[in-house]
């Protein structure tokens with residue numbers, strides 16, 4: 001978890017290799033569906049382009065399908081999921097059905113103004129349709145309204161790990177590895 005622009009995707013890619021787990025980014029999956037112009041992609045685009053969250057059911061169906069496929073490695077690293085309380089409770093149900101559990105919820109933290117600056121710089125080269133300034137600000141607000149309550153949710157489950165997301169990429173990876181081992 002962490003607000004848009006904090007570096008979740010970058011850290012998730014590095015960590016999934018180190019930990020030998022499958023990286024599942026709902027944002028990446030949705031962007032792929034949009035690129036392929038699928039039915040899911042068309043629905044997702046109408047939400048993402050306006051900086052809104054895609055409906056919980058659609059996201060839960062995607063995750064459910066992805067994790068039902070048997071894999072041979074050590075597990076999964078979820079990037080950008082769950083993002084709302086209904087997604088988290090739906091995910092808990094899925095995990096129970098599978099006889100599985102979450103080891104940790106990593107929360108990357110950073111100053112909001114620094115993030116808005118970072119994300120707009122990234123938008124200049126990423127070509128992402130959701131990185132214009134007004135949309136970025138809206139995504140930040142939605143994060144604080146809808147995703148930040150998950151911090152409390154995972155704190156109560158005793159699996160929350162707060163990590164300072166400001167610093168060099170390697171430094172942040174190291175901080176995360178220290179709290180999950």
Ligand code: AMP
Nearest residue numbers: 026027028048052053054059080081083
């Ligand atoms: P991300 O790449 O994680 O920043 O996601 C980009 C956009 O995809 C988000 O701003 C949402 O519109 C959508 N999205 C990604 N993951 C989710 C999710 N778990 N729930 C709802 N919408 C999502």
